Amino acid sequence: MEQLNHADQSSAFRSELIEHGERTRKLEIAAVQALKKPESMPFTVRIVSADHDLHKAVRIRRVAYGRHLPAFAEKMTVEACDRDPGTAILLAESKLDGEPLGTMRIQTNEYAPLDVQGSVELPGWLKTGRLAEATRLGVAGGTIGRVVKMMLFKSLFLYCEQHQIDWMVITARSPLDREYEAMLFEDVFGDRQFIPMSHVGNLPHRVLAGEVGVARRRWEEAKHPLFQFVFQTHHPDIDLRTADLSFERETVGCPEAPQVAYGR
DSSP: OHHHHHHHHHHHHHHHHHHHHHHHHHHHHHHHHHHSEEOOOSEEEEEOOSHHHHHHHHHHHHHHHHTTOHHHHHTOOOOGGGGSTTEEEEEEEETTTOOEEEEEEEEESSSSOOGGGGTSOOOGGGTSSOEEEEEEEEEOSHHHHHHHHHHHHHHHHHHHHHTTOSEEEEEEOTTTHHHHHHTTOEESSTTTOOEEEGGGTTEEEEEEEEEGGGHHHHHHHTTOTTHHHHHSEEOTTEEOOSOOTTOOSOOSSOTTOOGGGGTO
16 A cells, blocks of 8 residues: 555656646746747848849949948959858848848858968867858948848858857958957957958958857857847848758868758
8 A cells, every 4th residue: 555655646746747847848938939039120131042142242242342442342243152062142131122231151161161261270279160251241331231230140140050160250351350359259360460361352351250159158248238139039030041052962171060051
């Protein structure tokens, strides 16, 4: 009889634990949903998947670069690396008329070294991981351009998370380098050291890097003013489901590439 009572008590205890676990799970889901408040934008951000979209991206590049480097902007066209395996072109478009408002190219070391590695030798701690380099950032002028830029940065982070990237790497000229500094990117070479980059016309750039896996914690600990926007707000207008369609099985830079990187 005592054994039966003990069995009944154990069964009841297990049921109580299961019920408590289920309540906890529901509370966690509710908490996550509360944090991920949806916020709509007057534009969308997606990955380019057709030539006419790529030409839209080049058009906004020319406009953006033309404000600071007009001679360089005049020569801009579709680049061979825009179609390289392991590369994704982000395009922000107005919902009103489909006009391009911003773009960013994300290149990974999935199949070949990053462009920046053709200009400088990265330190050892950046040579063994999965890397992504953000290049060809361009946005429209005015207030809308500043919002688009932040959405592109957020898209970069989400893309890197999805593709299990270890480090985001960028090269930035002055004064744009301060924007990445404000987003807690760190110098790769010395404190605010500018190095001529052969892949961007030998213009002096800083090389900065941001570790993907600790970005959320670092931004929260720093009480970053954009923490809620980037990490706690759901933006349904960001669509990164269409992965780089040129991805193939053969890898060069990182043999342990996950299946998610192939869009599967």
